[in-house]
Amino acid sequence: MLRTIVTAGGVLATACCAAAEPGMAFVPVVEVVGQRIGGIDTASAGSVGAAEIAARPLLRTGELLEFVPGLAVTQHSGDGKANQYFLRGFNLDHGTDFATFVDGMPVNMRSHAHGQGYSDLNFVIPELVRRIDYRKGPYAAADGDFASAGSARIGLADTVPDAATVTVGRHGYRRVLLAGTIRESNTGRLLYGLDVQRKDGPWNVPEDVRRLSGVLRWSDGGGDDGWHVTAMAYRNRWQATDQIPLRAVAQVGRFGSLDASDGGRASRYSLSAGRYGPWGGGRVELNAYVVRSALDLYSNFTYALDRPEEGDQFRQSERRTTVGLDAAWSWRGTLAGLDLANRAGVQVRGDRLSPVGLYTTVARRTTATVREDRVRETSAGVFAETSAHWTPWLRTVAGLRGEAFRFSVTGRREEATIVTPKLSIVAGPWQGTELFFNAGHGFHSNDARGVVDGVTPLVRTRGVEAGVRSELAWGLETSLTAWRLASGSELVYVGDAGTTEPSRASRRHGIEWNVHYAKGPWRADMDVAASRARYTQPAEEGDRVPGALARMAALDVSYVPAGGGWSGGVNLRHLGPRALVEDGSVHSRASTLAGARVGYRFGGGAQLTLDVFNLFDRRASDIEYYYASRLPEEARAGSEAQDDVHFHPVEPRTVRLTLAYAF
Template identity: 30%
Template sequence: MMHKKLALLGAGLVGCSVAFAQQAAPPEDTSHTWVMTTPLTQIVVNAPRIEKEIMHVDLKMTPVNTAQDLLRKVPGLFIAQHAGGGKAEQIFLRGFDCDHGTDINVSADGIPVNIVSHAHGQGYADLHFLIPETIEGIDFGKGAYYADKGDLNTAGYVNFSTYNHISNNMVKLEGGAFNTMRAVGMFNLLGNEDAGKRNAYIATEYNYTNGPFDVRQNFNRVNVLAKYNQWLNEKDYIGIQFSTFTSGWNASGQIPERAVKDGIISRWGSIDPTEGGNTSRSNVALTYKRLINETEDWQSFFYYSRYKFNLYSDFTFFLHDPVYGDEIQQKDDRSIYGFDHTYTKRFNLPHSNITWQSGAGIRLDDIHNLELNHVYQRDSLLNREAYGTAMETNLQAYTGIEWRKGKWMINPAVRIDHFIFNYHDKLQSIPAGQDQEGTRVSPKLNFVYTASAVAQWYLKTGMGFHSNDVRVVMQQQGKDILPYSVGGDLGVILKPAKNLIIQPALWYLYLQQEFVYVGDEAVVEPSGKTKRMGADLSIRYQPLSWLYVDADINYAHGRFVDEPKATAYIPLAPVLTSTGGIAVKLPIGFSANLRYRYMKERPAIEDNSVTAKGYFVNDLALAYTQKRWEFTVQAQNLFNVNWNEAQFETTTRLRNEQAPVSELCFTPGMPFYLKAGVAVKF
């Protein structure tokens, strides 16, 4: 009876969270053997969430090896690291330079990752508290068509799910170039006798590297994840999880092209060797689920996060202060409280069926400290540029139905978000207790038509939004609090052969206001309205059970709406990107994955007079797996190409220069890098 009820949990709104079904599903083995659990031949085009099924195959054939790989698994998503490995990655998706998360909603096991009104950037999404070996699935969606996804869901969303159960204990040791060391441990605390009813495990990770830079990164990170879940009876389920991480690092920063060209520093050098920082985050979450009957269920989810961030950066060197330099310190110290409640009801009608899902919740950011300081070599405070405390509250609710009749599925939904902002500026005369409020209503309407077993058409439409920084909201007295987006996707999922899936799509997105707060300078920079349109193409091909080929090609054309044509380019917006590779998994236990990623050059400034350079980089991962042992070798940047990872058009002045210079500043991408590891399961 219990298994019958669990099967009912697979139903849900298209694009809505299926966390209930994921949590209740039978546990998976993390043994990483060569056998595939879901080959392409088993995927049908009318699956409720075919993207999740395809991602499941991707993860089995091309597993995640690093924390950076987690985001790269999303088709069309690119990242750039430019602060020593400890800072959140810069994210690019669908013609957006999302900065560190401004226009992409990121979560992990339902816990929001994005930090709103962050000291460094709006929606800052640091995923480094995740341990790659614990990732069971990656759920994603492009566009703002998903009723259960709210703030920052304009370009899309990503949710990472960790295992609820592991069958084996595992210890892994890795080492490589640049004095790189990594250790991972995963331990099943209750054994397998009650697996499915009661599970508990703990996972730990330690990372260290000096990196390829002249200034040693001295990068340290420690991660811990603990999970416990239990079916109390046939109707009630409870899950508890805890995670914590802390890291510290030195960074070589973004360097001007002329400094390398003139021989002032090497490609791996730095102008200010004191850049870097430290950060930490601890999360606690509680999930309670109730199967009311065979057609109804509800879930309550509570979470708490404690977050600290301290970053030292120098982008302009001696532009503003020719004596002490322009180094800045950004600090963030906060507690995050949240609650989400979801109710699902299924109606079985004579010739159709309806799934109704509604949710409501609250998120409260109690920001104890937000700082932007002008400092000298980290230790000396020269001036406070911004200093305050804040409280930001997001009340949200949504409802929608999924109506299935014959070959059609229609999914109307609506979401409402209400924000309350309060900021106490300790440097200005803005008193504590003054609030600004804003409300955003976001309707969604999606259609799916399954023409045959070979083709499924879809049309997704909807509105989304990204909230603005609390400091902007207070300064502008409520203007542009919640800039909205409007977009649509028209696509088709084709399966012309049992081992081939092709997914082309056309899309459009209008955004009322690009992000307007510059956290590095504590200034407001309105950027205006933008529109983007583009095309995506995904291909998955498995000609043999042990051979897997994938490719994603993404094109985006984006412009400012109200600017003259010559100056309407969106800085750093990706134009043409592609990722893919070939994976081999042989029955003898040997596997090989050759991956590529390509980004075409793109505008670095509004008039396109300066362009960020494109790149084509290849990585190779080899593994030999037996029942208890696994040996791995990874080669990043296999052909050792010189490529620029992060790039910005910046006005800088070096010491003793008479005048400032505006040019491209960059962080060099990783050179050829070899890492080997061994893992044992017991």
């Protein structure tokens, strides 16, 4: 079946050819993203450039995704673990249903030891990011697995100024960054980056984060014709303070731990290469990659529920190799007098896990194997889409994607295919205003270990969206979007438990309002989103989707002049309450956090920046769950498990001071 999909891609591209016509803390490299009117297919899509990224302080690397309007990033464990993501009524857990790519490499991990679609961005050096292109909804033919709620493509820079950065902060935070570019006129340019971080955090058990990230990127050309080869390396180890129940606060405090040996080790090494340029009367894009990653994650969420004598700690472990190849061809043509812009492509990916396992542990010492598997998961997808200009003010984008999967788990095999159509209609612009209508199907794959046990391999989603985007004045843009997304029976493998559990079909709908302003040294973004998530199949326990975020709002304002002198900014983020159980009887508490930045650029290339996170020192939670657990003293007393809210607090007011020197 995989061979059939790839062959079909070649036939599809050949058929379409008939219509073709011949023919940093330091100052970042500023790429002009340009006005957003007239170059997108949905009201909710957009791009963020390096200047915008550099102007906003990040508490964690994963907060790069908060540049996607309406997306919130939190954490429920140590800083070496992937973040929690919320978007469009989804508690995306660690990444399921939102596809993320870095330099063309997929970040979401299939059949991951901790959870399907696990998306860990800790290996990224934010100062080396050139731009972020984001889309919401399943409307782009180039997006496949995990892209139901949307996708983000993080592109790396080819050049950055030579600079050294040192950051120190509260709770033992230390960071050193060296980055720059070596230019050779005949052989291209070599970008380098080395990021070393240490952190203890506010926790009673010091987090002792020891993180090292490195990048080497060799590239040449630019614009419409060029190539790049990128090597990335990342290692991290940490102690984790996982979520605790409310009833334990009196015993261990808000920042306490019930298992001091929780934590983990992670590593990621990758080599990728890309080539883009003119070919066959159009433009070709090629990207190949190989990624080697490893994770050992020690967690204890129920304390002494299942194993009262030794505790409930477990280890989730995997050793993974991912290889892939993407090829796409874009060209223009005419058909029956219509101007067409066409794009077709093939995407192949293979994951090999040797092994992936779940083990019971005591103080990180393995005591038993719950299950251990060797997994091979391969997919091949083809896509094609055509943009037709029917009139000067009306265009459509029709797309089709086909994907085939092969799952192999310790000798047991399954195969599955899916076809997802897409359609976008764009009207305008009229006086800087465009109208959008989008409809399409998407999907996410399920864990291979569940698939070979009879779980649905590929879960289909159906989305529809209508929106308007307007340029009210030079530099001021606004968009308003209403959307709806339905998901089929989401039978998934639950990494925390090592078992497969079914869930019901669901439906979400909502509205988003975004305002963007950029003029001179001033930038401002305001995002407001509201959504409603419900199960569509009746059940006695209720129809609420636990963890679904019903409302959020964010505001970010920055002032960064082109020359030297003072700069600064403020940001605000509000997350509304979330139902924690299906009947809606228990909710999380809303949170509102603020941050601020002030900086001064001296002559001679030096810059000093002060960042403050959780400016007003609010006592809030990054995440809350509701489930049954048993504390060690409760187990010793013979008590039964208790249902309780389990939470992970936000970090208290945190101050970081950065000195950067460009040389």
